[in-house]
Amino acid sequence: MGFSEAQEELVLRSWKAMKNDSESIALKFFLRIFEIAPGAKQMFSFLRDDAGGDAPLENHPKLKAHAVTVFIMACESATQLRSTGDVKVREATLKRLGATHVKAGVADAHFEVVKTALLDTIRDAVPEMWTSEMKAAWEEAYDQLAAAIKEEMKNAAASTTEEAKDAAANTTEEAKDAAVA
Numbered sequence: 001m002g003f004s005e006a007q008e009e010l011v012l013r014s015w016k017a018m019k020n021d022s023e024s025i026a027l028k029f030f031l032r033i034f035e036i037a038p039g040a041k042q043m044f045s046f047l048r049d050d051a052g053g054d055a056p057l058e059n060h061p062k063l064k065a066h067a068v069t070v071f072i073m074a075c076e077s078a079t080q081l082r083s084t085g086d087v088k089v090r091e092a093t094l095k096r097l098g099a100t101h102v103k104a105g106v107a108d109a110h111f112e113v114v115k116t117a118l119l120d121t122i123r124d125a126v127p128e129m130w131t132s133e134m135k136a137a138w139e140e141a142y143d144q145l146a147a148a149i150k151e152e153m154k155n156a157a158a159s160t161t162e163e164a165k166d167a168a169a170n171t172t173e174e175a176k177d178a179a180v181a
């Protein structure tokens with residue numbers, strides 16, 4: 001589906017309205033994520049129970065940074081969709097994102113949770129602007145970005161499996177050698 005100039009304008013206009021308040025909006029965004037999916041907390045290394053997971057969420061700068069990043073990247077995604085018809089995240093960045101999210105155990109369902117939280121947050125931040133067209137524009141920008149990350153997650157998972165196979169094969173070889181010796 002093509003991304004129209006009007007859709008880009010909707011994303012950028014709402015982003016501009018939220019930008020000055022992005023810290024507190026980002027805070028609401030990630031609190032909303034854990035309201036919808038409390039279990040997602042366990043994925044963030046610094047939020048796990050054994051890492052003092054009961055500390056107030058708003059004290060976690062890394063988490064807030066994640067929320068702001070998702071916001072900004074979705075916004076950039078909208079601009080790129082309009083100008084190139086595709087989402088371009090630098091290859092090195094995308095690779096790292098794939099690996100990080102596989103390692104953290106992020107699944108498709110979590111991308112849906114984050115999407116819902118993002119849309120809810122924007123709706124509440126700019127209620128006077130919010131329309132079904134604005135929602136659709138943000139959805140499309142986020143979906144394309146998420147698709148790019150998920151694709152890279154598949155590659156990261158495949159190479160992890162290959163590495164595991166290699167490691168297993170080496171162990172078998174070593175065991176054989178040991179048995180022969």
Ligand code: HEM
Nearest residue numbers: 040043044045069070073096097100104106110111114146
């Ligand atoms: C389009 C959606 C998303 C974007 C743009 C995004 C972006 C990022 C970025 C930039 C990082 C920093 C690490 C790195 O650069 O490799 C990160 C880390 C992480 N993300 Fe996401 N993310 C997205 C979706 C999600 C979802 C759906 C979850 C699961 C709820 C998630 C959970 C995490 C976790 C657990 C980390 C590692 C944090 C840590 O322990 O340091 N992300 N993400």
